[in-house]
Amino acid sequence: MKKILNADVTNVVEESLNGYLLAYKKYYKKVDDFNAFYYRNARKDKVALVIGGGSGHEPLFTGFCGAGLADAVACGNVCASPNPELIKAAAKAVDQGKGVLFMYGCYAGDNLNFDMAEELCQAEGMKTAHVRIWDDFVSAPEERIGERRGIAGDVYTFKVAGAACDAGLSLEEVVRVTEKCRDRINTLGVCTSPCTLPGNDAPTFTVADDEVVFGMGLHGEKGIETTKMMPCNEMVAKIYNTFKEKSTIAKELKEGAEVAVMVNGLGSTPLLELNLVYYELYKLLHKDGIKVYDSEVKTYCTSMEMGGFSITILLLDDELKKYLDAPCFTPFYAKGEFSGAARLLDIDDEEELEFDENDVEPAVIVRSKEGVLDTLSAEDTRNMLIYVADKVIAQKPYLTVIDSAIGDGDHGIGMCGGMQKAKKKLVKMQGETNAYKLFETAGMAMLNSMGGASGVIFGSLYLEGAKGMDPKAELNVEDLAVMERKSLINIQKRGGAQAGDKTMVDALIPAVEALESHTQSSLLEALKAAEEGARQGMEDTKKYIAKYGRAKSLAPEDVIGHQDAGATSVYFIFQGMREFVEGKI
The missing domain is CATH 1.25.40.340 (DhaL domain)
Known part of the structure; x- marks a missing residue:
């Protein structure tokens, strides 16, 4: 797979982030020398929301920081979690004394690094909490729900959490609302082609040209079934039936239910095909008497150039609808009217972001004596x-x-x-x-x-x-x-x-x-x-x-x-x- 990269990919995440922040500097400011940034015009006197995870899933996570959404983003290397110091720096940049909520997908690296970051923040007197997102319902059985992965369901969870923070709720209440939303979201995807990480010569996994994999994770984690390629309507029906049989919201996914639905592209699937997926899904929901209260069809949570799509369903109630409807704005995601969200902020400092491309300087290895060292x-x-x-x-x-x-x-x-x-x-x-x-x-x-x-x-x-x-x-x-x-x-x-x-x-x-x-x-x-x-x-x-x-x-x-x-x-x-x-x- 041809990629548009520099010869040295060591700093690809930092360079890509610098490009993003230069393009949208009217909204964002980088946190010191870290691969982290915050929204310049965040609402004051509220719980701060910090999101983050590995890069390579754009526009997740960078595209969900802004008005009514996250206050700061901590960006890790490609498919790897950000480190604790970076996460802490992002939190300190936006902490207003009301507490900081960390949100991220449930992966071992993210869990370890965010846990350690929380420990560091708490040691400095900050009040923190976290919500791990685990919407990929086929990645582990319900009795081991804490092992499930977080994928496109991040988007709805960030949206509700950001609105709850902006509503002035306490940290405890923000966590309650966010966990409620998290636990009413399920996602299932289908992969049609693999991705290749920057710096690697070969894909991270293989999918035959005439096959598709249902339930595969964003990093190539094994799915639940590999089948021959099939028409769109058959794919969507297979996913929808899996929702009705195995999802945690299956019992409530019935006539009279109200849902928010997201059809998400995994990286290389065009919008023409994603719209077709939604059309087939809508017909199935309508037939079952399930009302689609809100819908999204776009590329939100990707894995480089992976082919395929995911379907996310959020089971709504009146409380969640209120926060889902709240206005928000980023260059990649917006809802409702948000006064001043798109205006050009007055920026006094026209600072340019630093591009640190210096590799480690060479060193001469010196030993204290010839021969074998005793100590x-x-x-x-x-x-x-x-x-x-x-x-x-x-x-x-x-x-x-x-x-x-x-x-x-x-x-x-x-x-x-x-x-x-x-x-x-x-x-x-x-x-x-x-x-x-x-x-x-x-x-x-x-x-x-x-x-x-x-x-x-x-x-x-x-x-x-x-x-x-x-x-x-x-x-x-x-x-x-x-x-x-x-x-x-x-x-x-x-x-x-x-x-x-x-x-x-x-x-x-x-x-x-x-x-x-x-x-x-x-x-x-x-x-x-x-x-x-x-x-x-x-x-x-x-x-x-x-x-x-x-x-x-x-x-x-x-x-x-x-x-x-x-x-x-x-x-x-x-x-x-x-x-x-x-x-x-």
């Missing part, structure tokens, strides 16, 4: 972490191939970006005497740049073990073992993964255990053992069925035989540490 001085630690970063960055293509087999295909991009940011920080820390501070800094850089679940998990690999430790100028085997055990505990606590779940934990557990069993050995022997433990753990993931990420939606036969990309990154990290200590660099 790690602070300066050795700094150089070792830079060496490890370079090693992982070089493995971006390999990690992308591995992750594309059963994942979203973005792990290589994420690890490369995180390690580049870590390296950039470390290069400037020459002379630092606290070795733990170097791990902590590198971890924070990864946490606040990678996004997705990997950002929290791999940032924690460095950060959590070093955080709170008394300053130390030199690290030995026992120090590393203690630090990595702390990191492992926190990673498992935050993400929930256990041995055998086909995650990075499968490589980290044996590596940590190897370190702990070699605390009386030399640094090199301990790291050799840790490296071998990580390698074996990585190999073992080929035998496991995934419990997390996109791979958990795949059939066992599609997952067995493929190693986990996160476990592979863990192996490269310990291998890099061993190579540096041994002098094999």
Whole structure:
């Protein structure tokens, strides 16, 4: 698939966002140097609404910030959640002391990063709450509704939440109304062709030319059924019947019900076809005596150039109709009349957005002595972490191939970006005497740049073990073992993964255990053992069925035989540490 991109796609999200904000700067202002922005003319003295998620789904999320909608947007990398620092910065930019409501799709990375952002905000005295959106009703059974994905239903939920905030409701009341709306929304989509992420050479999944997939997620998560291509009316009837049989609103989807309906294009489906979908759907609803109170036919929630569409149905009552009807305006979504919404604001500052295209400056790796190192001085630690970063960055293509087999295909991009940011920080820390501070800094850089679940998990690999430790100028085997055990505990606590779940934990557990069993050995022997433990753990993931990420939606036969990309990154990290200590660099 041909894409209109620059040669270097590293900053594609930032550059795209800068273009958006330059085009619509009469409405929006960027939050410092973050990939976040806020609406300039938000109503005062109210609960602030902050939305966000991965990029690549435009106009979600950027197109739903404005009058009567969200006050700020936190933008993650392509198909990856924004990081906690970015989310917090967006919240601080719009907090008016009435509380902040965070809203986002229910995905592991978004859940982890927004949860951590809330913790950071609350630590600074902010009152917060969150509503996770899970309208994709075929992605998990009703008894596990918290595992369902958020897709096009985001739009209606943002609309109602924004109106509730602007109505001056308390944070508790805004949450109540929003959750009520969220729980009366269901969505089901059909995919006709795949998408390709910027920087990848191949699609993230495949759909045969003569096939369609019902229920596939926006990132290529497995659907409920693959069939031969069929006429529009048959597709719509199949989706509508699934709503009546399996949706959470099925029992109330009957004669006399009032609904809002959205037909949403997934990226490459033209409006001519979307209108045809709505026409076929309307006939079915009308036949069943269901009144369409409000309707939307447009492209709102996409996955790059994915082909297909989704149908969203919101079951209405008088309260929800009031908030759905409230006026709102953004360049991509508007309802009713909103006085002054489209007027050109007086902007005193004609500041231009900064385009930071500087990559990480090159660094020369220096060791404190020739041969094998017995301990790690602070300066050795700094150089070792830079060496490890370079090693992982070089493995971006390999990690992308591995992750594309059963994942979203973005792990290589994420690890490369995180390690580049870590390296950039470390290069400037020459002379630092606290070795733990170097791990902590590198971890924070990864946490606040990678996004997705990997950002929290791999940032924690460095950060959590070093955080709170008394300053130390030199690290030995026992120090590393203690630090990595702390990191492992926190990673498992935050993400929930256990041995055998086909995650990075499968490589980290044996590596940590190897370190702990070699605390009386030399640094090199301990790291050799840790490296071998990580390698074996990585190999073992080929035998496991995934419990997390996109791979958990795949059939066992599609997952067995493929190693986990996160476990592979863990192996490269310990291998890099061993190579540096041994002098094999």
